[in-house]
Amino acid sequence: MAPPSAIAVEAVTDTSGVTLPDPLSASVKSNEIYGRRRKTDKSQWGVAAPSDSVNFRYHSHDHKPKAKRWDHHVSHEALIRKGNSLKQAAKYLGKPGLISLGGGLPSSEYFPFAELNLKVPTVGHFSESETKESGITITAGKHDLAQDKSIFDIATAFNYGQGSGSAQLLRWITEHTELVHNPPYSDWRCTMSIGSTSALDMALRMFTRPGDLILSEEYTFATAVETAAPMGLRVTGISMDEQGLLPDSMDHILATWDVKARGARKPHLLYTVPTGQNPTGATQSADRRREIYRVCQKHDLYILEDDPYYFLQMQPYTGPNSPDILPPSSHSEFLKSLVPSLLSIDVDGRVMRMDSFSKVLSPGSRIGWVTASEQIVHMYQMHADVSTQGPAGMAQLILWKLLDEHWGHVAYLDWLIHIRMEYTRRRDVIMQACEKYLPKEVVSWKPPMAGMFHWLRIEFRQHPDYPSKSIETIEEEIFMRVIEHGALVMRGSWFYANNEEEHDTLFFRATYAAAPAEKIEEGIRxxxxxxxxxxGLKGSNGATNG
Structure with a gap:
């Protein structure tokens, strides 16, 4: 019998045949993943069971190169961290007949929870009203694992766990990552986080030291800057266009870096939100991402890819009278329509990708995950074991019951297509409202291709008090005037990567994520x-200007 990696041929006639794909590298469809799962011993699912995501991949990745090592970029703190020594004993808990008098794991007998019931959507009926009418109730019992009813239960999930998260949910996350991104090197791993903000905090501690400068878009996620500042880190902003950060600008900054003038060593870390960027809504094209990656290779930058809006990619906005946008006809078409992630083009293992359920399921779950090389994930897990410990077991059980036992990968992709269409409709509502109500002689915009945010440029030089009033003063007065009229938009200056640098553009950020359609339109009005x-412009509220 030929080994799995050998080329196989199947006869078609007595004289001809067809070559079959390598079963370990052939494309796997979403509905085939469960059938490709490896058989696992029951002890893998026990309380605080250690797990490694390499055990949950359904392809062989041995033919791919290994990631580079990053010792030269890793902080002293990360290099000396040893992790939680007490958790090392957890690997023995699955031994049959073992009586544990060691670990401080409380008995589930004293958990005051017997059953957890969740009403969730049936496949293809995802709306709130449909869920209320036709949703089904899924149940998690206290001892489902011991009773062979399920591989995850209250007794397991509600106890202590590993920093990597539970093996049960980690398996699903690993399969999802492989299906969507399929990193092009062999030793990639996944580990859970308690959300991308926490993951960023830990990554900065792993890769920087006080006084460092990191690179990011010139307008960036405000919390990222605020996370970095207490660590003694500053952010250098890279110029942007409608596709996000400009690789030539980044290359120039790095090629001309003057340590004495900048007061810091040359940056070795890029933080970027490549899809539906917060706050600008910009989405890097596939070519742009490859250019950015090449610049990072040239200057040996490590990349922190924060991508919570990845699945909120939309079809282009074509105007108020355009025909209805149809959803993708298949999962394959949907996945092919997504711009490739930086992780998916990362041949060096120089990307730590931060994913989250916050924008597609629930922010309150506080569950996300990190994908990176084995070296970096191992360091991250040791940090988690002595800090965050891992996501809450209650949240993990809820998501696992929904994603693994109820929906599976097939229905989860259906759900992602559903919310993509929902956000597309919301985006179109705010676009139409802007066309109808905003004075185009002083306000301009580009339709967002992904995410939740709409970035509005204000021609502040046309303000009647310019230049006697500064750009900062004009921004403040517009902000307060909008509040007086009963609406709220975010000031662009709140998103400066570096507020000490001069800025000669004025922006406001609006979102179409929360309010219903009629409220979005009224807010824009x-x-x-x-x-x-x-x-001091004339024109009625309903008039179209420009």
Whole structure:
């Protein structure tokens, strides 16, 4: 019998045949993943069972190169961290007949929870009203694992766990990552986080030292800057266009870096939100991502890819009278329509990708995950074991019951297509409202291709009090005027990567994520009314200007 990696041929006739794909490298469809799962001993699912995501991959990756090592970029703190020594004993808990008098694991007998019931959507009926009418109730019992009813239960999930998260949910996450991104090197791993903000905090401690400068888009996630500042880190902003950060600008900054003038060593870390960027809504094209990656290779940068909006990629906005946008016809078409992630083009293992369920399922779950090389994931897990410990077991059990036992990978992709269409409709509503209500002589925008945010540029030089009033003062007055008119948008200056640098553009960020359609339109109408009043422009609230 030929080994699994050998080329196999199947006869078609007595004289001809077809070559079969390598079963360990052939493309796997979403509905085939469960059939490809490796058989696992029951002890893998026990309380605080240690796990390694390499055991949950359904392809062989041995033919791929290994990741580079990053010792030269890793902080002294990360290099000397030893992890939680007490958790090393957990690997013996699955031994049959073992009586544990060692670990401080409380008995589930004293957990005051007997059963957990969740009403969730049936496949293809995802709306709130449909769930109320036709949703089904899924149940997690206290001792489902011991009773062979399930591989995850209250007794396991509600106890202590590993920093990597439970093996049960980690398996699902690993399969999902392999299906969507399939990193092009062999020793990639996944480990859970308690969300991307926490993952960023830990990554910065792993890769930086006080006084370092890191690179990011010139407008960036405000919390990222605020996370870095207490560590003695500063952020250098890279110029942007409608596709996000400009690789030539990043290359120039790095090629001309002057340690004395900058007061810091040359940066070795890039933080980027490549899809539906917060706050600008910009999405890097596939070519742009490859250019950014090449610059990072040239200057040996490590990349922190923060991508919570990845599945909120939309079809282009084509105007108010365009025909209805149809959903992708298949999972394959949906996945092919997504811009490849930086992780998926990472041949060096120089990307730590941070994923999250926050924007696609629930922010309150506080569950995300990190994908990186084995070296980096191991360091991350040791850090988690002595800090965050891992996501809450209650949240893990809830998500696992929904994603693994109820939906599976097939229905989860159906769900992602559903929310993509929902956000597309919301995006179109705010676009139409902007066309109708905003004065185009002073406000301009590009339709977002992904995410939750709409970035509005204000021509502040046309303000009647410019230049006697500064850009900062004009921004403040517009902001307060909009509030007076009963709406709220975020000030662009709140998202400066470096507020000590000079800025000659003025922006506001609006979101179409939360309010219902009629409220979105009314909010934009009020915004237009406020801008007209601030700039002394004539025109009715419903008039289209420009």
């Amino acid at each position: 009020r915004l237009g009314e406020a801008v007209r009043a601030e700039f």
